[in-house]
Amino acid sequence: MAARREITGFSNPTVKALRALREKKHRKAAKRFLAEGLRLLTDARECGHVPEVLVLATSRDPHPLLAELEAAVDTAGGEVIETSPDILAKITGKDNPQAVAGVFAEFDTSLAALDRTSADIWLVAQALRDPGNLGTMLRTGDAIGAGGLILIDDCADPFSVEAVRASMGAIFTQKLAQARWEDFEPWLRSGPGQLVAASLRDAQPYRGAPYAAPCFVMVGNESRGLPEEYELACDLRVTMPMKGRADSLNAAVAAAVLGYEVLNSLDR
Amino acid sequence: MAARREITGFSNPTVKALRALREKKHRKAAKRFLAEGLRLLTDARECGHVPEVLVLATSRDPHPLLAELEAAVDTAGGEVIETSPDILAKITGKDNPQAVAGVFAEFDTSLAALDRTSADIWLVAQALRDPGNLGTMLRTGDAIGAGGLILIDDCADPFSVEAVRASMGAIFTQKLAQARWEDFEPWLRSGPGQLVAASLRDAQPYRGAPYAAPCFVMVGNESRGLPEEYELACDLRVTMPMKGRADSLNAAVAAAVLGYEVLNSLDR
Structure with missing residues (x-):
């Protein structure tokens, strides 16, 4: 398993960049979007979409699907970040955030x-x-x-x-x-x-x-x-x-x- | 046509009371709710629901249905209030508010x-x-x-x-x-x-x-x-x-x- 980066500060630039993906102009500039939840990210993986960045709450419970997700991100050369539930809530804008979120490249929509x-x-x-x-x-x-x-x-x-x-x-x-x-x-x-x-x-x-x-x-x-x-x-x-x-x-x-x-x- | 009360201040108690109807606890206490829009209020009137309080934007355009609505409120002994679009936006919580909103008694839901x-x-x-x-x-x-x-x-x-x-x-x-x-x-x-x-x-x-x-x-x-x-x-x-x-x-x-x-x- 590749090394995990842990983020503890709300003002961390990565947190800011992830949070900015909630705004359309930043999504368009980064050509990236956010998705959250183990089930949704597992659906994505099984359809061939592996997140470039996987964000995990430190409070998460272990789950075999989560382990598969982490492995897929490692294999694809992506990054795995661990952070507090509070920071994850700030990123996704949801009071009760899922324990996992991912950053994906936007698709070709032509x-x-x-x-x-x-x-x-x-x-x-x-x-x-x-x-x-x-x-x-x-x-x-x-x-x-x-x-x-x-x-x-x-x-x-x-x-x-x-x-x-x-x-x-x-x-x-x-x-x-x-x-x-x-x-x-x-x-x-x-x-x-x-x-x-x-x-x-x-x-x-x-x-x-x-x-x-x-x-x-x-x-x-x-x-x-x-x-x-x-x-x-x-x-x-x-x-x-x-x-x-x-x-x-x-x-x-x-x-x-x-x-x-x-x-x-x-x-x- | 009965007299119209005009409200110009954001901190007017009536504005506060109307705005509070956006919160469940205040709705339950008042047994009243807000609905907005000429079409919706006309549907309500035609189904026998006349607002107790009708709030009109001073910027409204004249409309025969609006005149009918005002007449129905007058007949029912309700109150008609005129106020600015900004204050109406504050009441309904909508950036582009409809020109009219009404306060209705909650129905029997037994x-x-x-x-x-x-x-x-x-x-x-x-x-x-x-x-x-x-x-x-x-x-x-x-x-x-x-x-x-x-x-x-x-x-x-x-x-x-x-x-x-x-x-x-x-x-x-x-x-x-x-x-x-x-x-x-x-x-x-x-x-x-x-x-x-x-x-x-x-x-x-x-x-x-x-x-x-x-x-x-x-x-x-x-x-x-x-x-x-x-x-x-x-x-x-x-x-x-x-x-x-x-x-x-x-x-x-x-x-x-x-x-x-x-x-x-x-x-x-």
Whole structure:
């Protein structure tokens, strides 16, 4: 086992650098992000993502998965740091921090890196502002066997601590792409793919609609929904029953209800 | 139109009292809660909930719905306060506050006040900790035509600003009950009702399961899920496909996917 560096001071420059990863500008500059929790880091490892820096609370309990994680970081030439629970709480911004956190290199999120034929379903979010919704969509994508999540226009940062946390590890299992609509649409039309949106505009019932793989399931911004132009560019517009006063669902909920319907339809 | 009181000082006692409603202990003491936004307050009014105090930003634009709201508050003998956008932001804790907020009396949330025959679907959440998830469940309940949301054991406060906001007005359209499991189970069994949970334990596929009205769709705590005892007390345990590494969905997502399935099944 490689030597462990122990950090005891709140003002230590490494603590400051790790803590800065909670802010988007510092993440972008460092091209690194934070993830926390043994289960999540184990998911990451099993998907081939080993943290460059592993931060362990001195108060941690021994665990075989933790030992495997440490070994993987050592093998990859990464660094293991030990620190107090208080300092770890300061780094992750969480009152009851997990006993372990890791620093990962951000992924390539170019559309060109996506293999659309690798999955039957892809989730697409446009101008999604809430990192919790974003992470929840990743988590749902994992559950329905989607290939990944494509973020259109100005979305919340998928590498934020909140999004990574809400993804429950799916940030490591789902592919992630970021693009402007002007780039996404030509890319989509350059190969097979059905673009489907939940919409109130000239839509058919979501249940029993003719979904086709690879199916790109798109939801829009939390307040404004999808721009009309984007809806009109869809191959299929579907609508869910709305029995009450509201005319829309939470964005992550809409993606899940529709995503499960597509899964059930394509799996038949 | 009744006289309007204008408040200009941040340290005004009324501002302090309103702001305090963001904290649970003050809400419980006052038995009052805050809701914001013209659309939400209009939904409330149309459902028979008129705020006791209406707070308007001096910078507001005139709007016919706002005039109706003011008239309703006057008729009900409530108070209308005008204040600056900055003070309104301080009250609601939101950087870009809506131009209007209201103070409402908390509702009766006893099980005894629920008429289970008034709807085919009821949502049930056990130890739900996230106010955003709670509000999202209310919003979903409105969409699927549920009668309301029953909160079991220690849940987030449904009257918190975050839950009310996430409910998008459904806090006023959905019935709300709060109970311990020991009280909920006898109440449930004292009349018609099928208790259904998303579960991995001896469960059948959620698609095509024999749902029956009134159907009580229950989800558990975000981290721990439902206690085994509660799952075993269910009439039906169903499971959604999980194609990836994760073995669970976000609680509000699970409620929505299952809730829409029940709706589709009962509507047939």
